[in-house]
Amino acid sequence: MDNKSIAPQLDQLRNEIDEIDTQLVELLAKRRRVTTKVGELKSKVGMPIYAPEREAKLLSMRRQQAMEAGVSPELIEDILRRLMSDSYISQDASGYQCVNTECGKIVVIGGSGQLGKVFVDLFERSGYQVEILEQEDWSNSDNILAGAGVVIVAVPIRLTSMIIQKLSFLSKTCILADVTSVKEMPLYEMMKVHKGPVVGLHPMFGPDVSGLIKQTIITCEGRLPEQYNWLLKQFQVWGAKIYPVDALAHDQAMSMVQVMRHFSTIAYGYHLMTEGADISQLVEMSSPIYRLELIMVGRLFAQDPVLYTDIIFSNHDNVAMMKRFAYRFLELLEDVEMGDKDAFVTMFSQVSDWFGDYADIFLQESKAMLLKANELKKD
Template identity: 25%
Template sequence: MDLDQLRTELGDVDRQLISLVARRQALAAEVGRIKRAAGVPTRDYGQERNVVQRVRDHAEEQGVSPDLAEALVLLLIRSSLTVQERDRVAARAAGTGQRVLIIGGSGNIGRWFARFLGSQGYAIELADPVPPPDELTDCAYLADYRDTPLDHDIIVVAAPMPATNQILHELARRRPSGLVFDVGSLKSPLRTGLAALVEAGVAVTSVHPMFGPDTELLSGRHVVFVDVGVPDAVARAKALFAPTMAVQVELDLDSHDRLIAYVLGLSHALNIAFFTALAESGEAAPRLAQMSSTTFDAQLDVAARVARENPSLYFEIQHLNDYGTESLAALLYAVERLRSVVRAGDLDGFTALMERGRAYLSSRRTEVP
């Protein structure tokens, strides 16, 4: 066959692949329906391992790279799980007849909660000086939450952190009857507002979804619930995520921010330091790209994503955390230790750093399908 014929045949194969993917998605949706009816969890890691191994074995028989086959099937599994989780959330319909007010609803995480709670049947009302995007035109909208009687079943505060504490104090003065929770990345700056709500007798808790607003599948994602002294409010907030596969974690306020200083603060600082060192090195990015390595490319990819994030939010995570300087001091100390063993030509000291890191990282419990 000539080149045009080969390309035509490749196009036919591509269309067949897409048709097979569509068929697989339909079968996965039916599997999800049967699981819901039987009360079986959506995700079965043992079954996923079996599927992956079968695909790898078959790929080897066909002369196809097992790694390529595994990557493809894991992508399909993830897509199927996303469909099953979305269907499970919708089928639960826990919010039917109930109303949710999302303060800051036009922001990224506010829009995520609008979609998530809307899929459960809640009637969504957005309060934000900025009108919502077209994707949320079916939600009720007002510019100022203070223009409502606050008689909603749930109030979600998704405003920037400096404004959130003020909003929490205002809510405490008005004492809404529904569940109230914020979704801030830090809780230290919200301490007084949360305490005021508790004092006012409001059903309040604090939630931290540990994922970005573009997240669809919650399997393997963590949602942190901070108990500020109203256990029933924690239980009600956790119930919102019950139909998903998210990992639910309960923490007190101080433990949350101490851990976030490392989980977010340290990782952000490390990447900011990395791209700052590169930017100030005098080495042009295209030239460095010609000398790339696997490790450098992976780190550069993460650093590039960090560089595109909101500087104000990232500054707040560093500056407003009561425990923020702790992780920065640890980073400085670690860099200085590395610098000292390198300058001293201390192979044993360098090896000890590597071995300690290897032991720590291998001890982390991971769950791989």
């Protein structure tokens, strides 16, 4: 049997595949029309777009169905997750219910900035009256802030305290909030200057998000939560997860989650540069995991240096944390210099035990991420 002899059969099979693919596209379009209607219904009653229980149940059912049909459950889950992501986008386009129609206007100070724009867009799509206050508008700030039901400070960390100090004349019923990545200092300043409801917010996402579905907003209680709870409900309607935490505990966690991570990444990028590393060669010779690490390093250096400088320099206590990190780095380096493999293995095992079940969870999650990263790799 040669290529010519199988050509008719091959063409017939390919035609069948093309027909099936056409049906798939038509089914996907039909599914999207249905999810759009779901979004419209949810919008009318204020239901959150993201329903984790429904999603988990659906994935479990379809994985079981796939196994019974002799299809890879991982493939089906991957397809379904992409479909769900698309359906969330279609539901997002339907707009959102306005949780509090009586709140008055919402003023976002720094609303033209990258993160501020995200909130301005979502509030407007929920039917709120929104005004933006920028640096050039302060001569007219009394008029802009008059009658505000919510004021959100969305300015760089280095300007946050100064801006908050200008807000002493807000109505006692007005909610004052900030969205900076440090919380103890802004919360203290807001409580000092404003006698009404106060809440500290830390959106755990960047300005490139298309919506808040599955995004986390950390909240730090300030004053009168019963008066600002509707605002948190609005975030949940948008699809966000609310994670409440004490302001001090937040800043201590961020010193490890953000400050140490950014500082280490910057130091590594600086090291690569000063060593004269050939980035194109490193990329070509990288395993998927190292390529992903390089992507994360390069991604940081493609952004605003002042933003990351502000985060790292935001709290002097961060210096002590970074010194402890440097000490542990040198401690491990000494084991390598001395050739003490036993000490190194012991340390590794201790850290592995400390991670516990999370080590295996992160291993599986990273495998999925690496598969996605490999699919996106450009030849």
